[in-house]
């Protein structure tokens with residue numbers, strides 16, 4: 001599934017938060033959004049997954065016009081792992097993940113054998129099988145993050161949007177969650193803060209600064225010392241990481 005988001009503009013009061021941004025995700029591509037706090041990554045993602053309506057621009061999933069389509073139609077194709085996963089009522093982990101099936105059901109349609117199989121597979125992929133009877137609210141931040149990913153996997157989207165999915169996660173789980181998403185073999189658009197993770201997982205990145213696309217391309221081409229210094233206002237030296245053999249970054253204020 002391809003995402004084509006073109007000429008997106010978002011204003012809040014007089015402030016232009018997103019200034020004419022276009023972003024493309026090709027079929028099965030893993031695309032990263034990077035940039036400093038407040039540059040507009042979450043706002044751009046929200047306007048793509050319809051949590052806010054941009055002042056102008058268009059968003060298409062293949063030929064589905066997202067901004068003009070029902071939430072149900074969009075949710076059958078697009079899944080979201082957001083930044084904040086708090087809720088006030090308690091469900092078990094399994095019940096939470098079953099909610100991912102909602103877009104594929106009619107109103108009040110009961111859960112079927114198929115739904116339970118899909119949930120089981122999502123719990124397995126996120127290593128949550130042992131947690132299925134646990135209360136969601138009793139989980140740690142990192143465990144909750146994995147449940148939200150499992151719920152989104154159970155939704156069976158063809159495009160997944162992730163807003164800083166590695167928040168709350170220890171180093172191993174940061175790699176695991178992104179590997180798990182990559183193994184789904186679907187199109188992905190993810191806001192990431194960790195540039196080494198961006199190099200490890202992204203086929204393509206967009207660097208955002210002050211609500212505009214500052215640079216875009218393959219991670220190894222975009223993530224130069226000069227770009228990182230401009231983008232984050234920090235001294236940076238790139239090198240070949242001796243362990244991963246990929247691009248690495250050393251920083252100093």
Ligand SMILES: Nc1ncnc2c1ncn2[C@@H]1O[C@H](COP(=O)(O)OP(=O)(O)OP(=O)(O)O)[C@@H](O)[C@H]1O
Nearest residue numbers: 012013015017035036037038039040041042043044
């Ligand atoms: N409703 C709003 N009213 C006014 N300003 C807003 C509103 N929503 C977002 N902003 C501002 O827009 C800018 C972009 O915010 P956004 O959350 O998109 O940034 P971000 O790149 O995702 O940041 P972070 O890396 O910190 O998550 C910020 O300066 C934020 O304060």
